[in-house]
Structures are given as C-alpha cells and as structure tokens.
Amino acid sequence: MEIKTINKIKKIVLYAVAILVAILFIYPLYILLLVSFSPTTVTLDKLLPSQLPVKLTLNNFISALTQYNFVGPLFKSLEVAFMVGAITLAIAIPAAYGLSKLNRRTGNLIMVFLFIANLVPALIIAIPISVEFIKAGMFDSPLALALAQSLFTLPLATFILLGSFRTIPKDLENQARVDGMGLFRTIYTMLVPMAKAGVAAAFLLSWLTSWDEFTFAVILSPLKPTLPVIVYINITEGSLIQAAAFAAVVSIPVIILTIVLQKYIRGIYLTGGITG
Amino acid sequence: MRFRIKRKYLPVLLILPLIFYLVGISFYPALSGIFQSFHSPSTGKLTLENFTALGHYGIISAIINTFILTAGALAIEFTLGFIIATLLTKTLRGKAIFSTIYIIPFGIATVVSAYTFSLIFPAVGGYANSFLALFGIHAINWYANTYMTLFTTMLADSWKTVPIIALILFAGMSQIPPEIYSAAAVDGAGPIRRFFSITLPNIADFVTIALIVRGIAEFNIFALPLILFGYNPPLLTTLTYEFYSTSATLYYSLSSATILFAFVLGFALIVVFRKKLVGAYELTD
Numbered sequence: 001m002e003i004k005t006i007n008k009i010k011k012i013v014l015y016a017v018a019i020l021v022a023i024l025f026i027y028p029l030y031i032l033l034l035v036s037f038s039p040t041t042v043t044l045d046k047l048l049p050s051q052l053p054v055k056l057t058l059n060n061f062i063s064a065l066t067q068y069n070f071v072g073p074l075f076k077s078l079e080v081a082f083m084v085g086a087i088t089l090a091i092a093i094p095a096a097y098g099l100s101k102l103n104r105r106t107g108n109l110i111m112v113f114l115f116i117a118n119l120v121p122a123l124i125i126a127i128p129i130s131v132e133f134i135k136a137g138m139f140d141s142p143l144a145l146a147l148a149q150s151l152f153t154l155p156l157a158t159f160i161l162l163g164s165f166r167t168i169p170k171d172l173e174n175q176a177r178v179d180g181m182g183l184f185r186t187i188y189t190m191l192v193p194m195a196k197a198g199v200a201a202a203f204l205l206s207w208l209t210s211w212d213e214f215t216f217a218v219i220l221s222p223l224k225p226t227l228p229v230i231v232y233i234n235i236t237e238g239s240l241i242q243a244a245a246f247a248a249v250v251s252i253p254v255i256i257l258t259i260v261l262q263k264y265i266r267g268i269y270l271t272g273g274i275t276g
Numbered sequence: 277m278r279f280r281i282k283r284k285y286l287p288v289l290l291i292l293p294l295i296f297y298l299v300g301i302s303f304y305p306a307l308s309g310i311f312q313s314f315h316s317p318s319t320g321k322l323t324l325e326n327f328t329a330l331g332h333y334g335i336i337s338a339i340i341n342t343f344i345l346t347a348g349a350l351a352i353e354f355t356l357g358f359i360i361a362t363l364l365t366k367t368l369r370g371k372a373i374f375s376t377i378y379i380i381p382f383g384i385a386t387v388v389s390a391y392t393f394s395l396i397f398p399a400v401g402g403y404a405n406s407f408l409a410l411f412g413i414h415a416i417n418w419y420a421n422t423y424m425t426l427f428t429t430m431l432a433d434s435w436k437t438v439p440i441i442a443l444i445l446f447a448g449m450s451q452i453p454p455e456i457y458s459a460a461a462v463d464g465a466g467p468i469r470r471f472f473s474i475t476l477p478n479i480a481d482f483v484t485i486a487l488i489v490r491g492i493a494e495f496n497i498f499a500l501p502l503i504l505f506g507y508n509p510p511l512l513t514t515l516t517y518e519f520y521s522t523s524a525t526l527y528y529s530l531s532s533a534t535i536l537f538a539f540v541l542g543f544a545l546i547v548v549f550r551k552k553l554v555g556a557y558e559l560t561d
Binding site (some may be wrong): 014015017018021022024025026028029031032035044046047048049050051091092094095097098099101102110114117119120121122123124125127128129131132147148150151154155158183208211212214215218219228229231232235243244247250251254255257258259262265266 | 286287288289290291293294297298301302303305306308309310312356359360363366368374375376377378379380381382383384385386387388389391392393394395396400401402403405406407409410415435443447488492495496498499502503513516517520526529530533534536537540541544
C-alpha cells in the first residue's frame with residue numbers, strides 16, 4: 001500500500017514536470033501568435049501586456065502583406081530554398097551512393113570529414129565569398145546564396161541518404177547490373193525510388209535549413225532579402241507588428257515540416273548538421 | 277581488368293564532387309580569409325596590425341563575453357536537456373504528443389525565436405514581466421548589465437537549442453540496459469548517485485557529440501544577440517559583423533572572424549581529446 005502511494009506520487013510529479021516543460025516550450029509560440037493576431041493597443045503599446053487574448057484582429061497581417069514588401073522576399077526565400085534542395089540532392093545522391101560502396105569504416109571516416117566542414121564558422125566563410133561574389137557580379141543573386149547555404153545541408157543530406165542506401169539489399173543492384181542497367185540508370189531509376197523516404201527527408205531538411213538561414217543570407221543578400229532577413233530589417237526599422245506577422249508566416253511551413261520530419265531530426269544527433 | 281579498376285575507383289569518383297564543393301566553398305574561402313587577416317590592407321605585407329588594432333574596439337571583452345555566453349548556455353541547455361531526456365525514458369501516457377511538442381522549437385528560424393524573445397524580454401515591460409506582475413513581483417530589467425544581458429540571451433537561446441541536446445542525450449540513455457539501474461537501486465544507490473555513476477559514464481560519447489554540436493553553435497551565436505541587444509556588449513560574431521557592415525574595416529572583420537575560428541577549433545579539439553588531456557593531467561599530478 002505504501003509503495004503504491006509513493007509510486008502514485010512519483011507518477012504525478014512526472015506528469016507535472018512533463019506538462020510544465022510542454023507549456024514552457026509552447027509559450028513563446030503562443031506569444032508570437034498573440035502579438036500577431038492582436039491590435040497593438042493591447043500588446044506592444046502596453047508596458048505590461050495581458051497574457052491572454054483581449055481583442056483579436058487580422059489587420060496586422062493585412063497591413064504587413066499589403067503595405068510592406070512581402071512578395072519579393074517570399075519568392076526569393078522560396079527560390080533559394082528549392083535551389084538548395086536541388087543542389088544538395090544533385091551532389092549528395094551520387095556521393096552517398098559512392099560512400100555506400102566503400103567499406104563501412106572508410107565511409108564513416110569520410111562522413112566525419114564532411115561534418116568538419118560544418119564546423120567552420122559561417123562568418124569566416126561568408127565574408128571572403130561575399131567579396132568574391134561582388135567581383136563576379138553575383139552579389140544578391142539567389143544562386144550565390146543557395147551555393148553557400150548548401151554547405152550546411154550537404155553533409156546532413158549525404159548522411160541521411162547513405163543510411164537509406166545502406167538498407168537496400170546488394171543483390172538487387174547486382175541483378176540490375178546483370179540485366180545490363182548502367183550506373184546512373186541503376187541509381188536514378190532503381191535506388192532513388194527505393195530510398196524515396198530518405199531522399200524526401202534530405203530534400204525537405206535542406207529546404208527547411210535554407211528557409212530559416214540568416215547569417216549567409218544577411219551577408220550575401222542584404223539588398224534583395226529573404227524572409228528571415230526582412231523580419232530582421234523590420235525589427236531594426238521599428239516595424240515590430242509587421243515583423244510579428246512575417247515571423248508567424250515564416251513559421252507555418254517550419255512547424256509542419258518539423259512535425260513531419262521528426263523521425264529524421266531525431267537522427268540528426270549522430271551528426272553535426274546544426275547551424276548557428 | 278580495366279573494368280575492375282573502373283569499378284573500384286567509381287565510388288571515389290562519385291564522392292569527389294562533394295569534396296571539391298566543400299573544399300572550394302568552405303575551406304578555401306575560410307583559409308583565404310584567415311590569410312588576408314594577417315596582411316596589411318594598404319601595403320599587402322605580412323602583419324599583425326589587424327589584430328592589434330582590435331584592442332581599441334573591445335575585442336577582449338568580446339572574447340570574454342563569448343566565453344561566458346557559451347559556458348552558461350551549455351550549462352542551462354544540458355540541465356534542461358537531461359531533464360527532458362529523462363522524461364522521455366519514462367513510460368508516459370501521450371508520450372508521442374509530449375515529444376512532438378518538445379521538438380517543435382528546433383525548426384523555428386533563429387530570427388523568429390529572437391524576435392519572439394524580444395517581446396518576452398524587451399528593454400522595458402514585456403511578457404515575462406507582465407507574467408511576474410501576476411505574482412506581485414517587481415519588473416526586472418533584463419539588460420541591467422553585461423552579465424544580466426548575457427543571462428537573458430542564454431535563456432532565450434535555450435528554447436531553440438534544448439530539443440537537440442535532449443534528443444542526443446535521450447539516444448544515449450535509451451541504450452543503457454535497464455538491469456544496471458535496477459541492480460544499483462537494490463544496492464541502495466539514490467537517483468543522483470545513479471545519474472553520476474551510471475548514466476553519465478555510459479553516455480560519454482553522446483555528451484561529446486552534444487558538446488561539440490552545441491558548443492560550436494554557441495560560439496557562433498549571431499542573430500539572437502543581434503536582435504535582442506545589438507552590438508553592445510560585444511560578442512565575437514556581432515563585432516565581426518559590425519566591422520563587416522562598415523566596409524572600411526573589412527580586414528578587421530576578417531581578423532576578428534579568425535579569432536572566432538581559432539576558439540571554435542580549440543574548443544572542438546579540447547572536447548574531442550578531453551579524455552587524453554585528463555589522463556595526462558592525472559599522470560603529472
């Protein structure tokens with residue numbers, strides 16, 4: 001009986017902590033939504049604003065999306081994010097296939113080397129390449145930014161693809177060779193479709209990384225900004241309520257993708273694929 | 277014979293584009309930036325003047341602040357990370373929902389989280405203070421001095437970074453066989469004792485990964501301090517960016533970035549080789 005009560009108390013404490021942590025994690029997002037859906041009179045203009053929604057409005061979004069330059073940065077962000085996904089897959093698929101053909105030890109060793117590339121601070125890369133891009137007339141171009149951001153995504157994407165390729169039985173591939181399929185046909189018409197979950201995850205995580213990325217974006221593309229940079233510009237110019245609306249819009253695809261990609265994000269722990 | 281050689285080298289040929297890409301766009305610019313930082317912008321001669329000049333711009337306090345921020349943020353993140361990882365190892369109803377909630381901040385853009393925390397911790401008033409006011413607690417100035425500013429930044433930063441630490445530590449913890457714990461409990465070891473003598477030593481590799489991943493990211497923390505408090509107190513990253521955005525001092529920004537890189541590299545080496553270092557220390561002791 002006594003042990004039962006102790007266990008019960010333990011259980012209650014456990015749930016209490018779990019719920020408290022959950023509330024702490026949701027709170028900032030709640031505040032973001034609260035500010036973006038409330039008139040400024042009850043949020044930003046107040047010294048101590050209410051924790052609960054007092055009045056709701058859509059005006060912040062309407063004003064941000066109509067009076068501020070939203071469409072330009074949105075398209076720039078989309079363009080760069082899709083380019084990053086494409087560049088990443090174009091380079092990472094053959095590389096991951098190549099790595100899967102090496103023995104495990106060598107493959108893993110090369111993977112570690114690739115992740116070291118992620119450890120070089122973005123600033124020390126971005127500043128010299130911005131000088132090169134200015135010389136090459138590529139400053140502010142989406143391709144230049146996508147090339148730089150792909151640095152962050154390539155090691156992780158290669159790692160995910162390598163994991164997927166390794167699970168495909170070797171016999172299938174040998175069969176394809178016997179049937180006279182060339183190397184690239186084997187990769188693209190047989191292996192890629194079989195590893196489609198991994199390929200999709202690699203693409204979407206690359207897309208997401210680019211969509212969120214700030215350091216390269218603010219240095220390489222300040223005049224034709226992406227969405228994170230326009231949020232920053234709005235903050236520095238004091239257009240706080242528009243920044244809130246933009247920030248909320250930026251976060252919608254992010255939250256959906258994070259939930260969908262949970263399984264793969266859990267796999268990130270093995271890597272260094274995190275950006276500052 | 278020719279066919280076999282080709283097959284053998286094929287994997288390497290397929291990997292090469294990736295290696296060239298990383299070397300060309302990452303290592304080469306980084307090295308050329310470091311190279312330039314040791315050269316005079318006017319005469320092009322080898323010099324340390326770009327580094328010595330940084331002394332007038334608060335490089336020392338930037339280094340100290342970066343260290344405090346990194347150490348403090350790691351301490352907060354690891355504490356919370358261990359709590360969440362432990363929660364995830366327990367049997368909980370609705371665990372899938374909890375773990376989904378715990379992972380969401382990971383994907384949020386740094387700029388968005390920085391902006392949101394500038395609403396929670398603004399210079400005056402704000403949501404954190406309005407919450408404290410509900411309990412009759414007097415408003416806190418989150419940026420009263422350098423240490424307070426850095427502490428506020430650590431708190432704001434931990435929201436987005438705890439999930440990844442928790443995931444890494446959880447991955448390590450779930451590999452420990454539960455029998456070890458039950459045996460220790462029978463022997464009368466309390467939860468704290470069990471944590472330090474069973475959990476920690478068994479997940480050392482995972483702690484290393486988490487330390488490297490987060491420690492390096494902490495040294496590079498940029499958008500969050502920039503949005504929360506701007507350039508003052510200085511950090512290595514914000515100082516670098518300040519030099520960069522006033523184009524006359526491009527070489528200073530390179531030398532400041534070089535210092536940042538040196539610290540990141542040093543940190544990574546210490547973490548990776550810490551066992552050997554500790555071993556050497558014990559031998560000499």
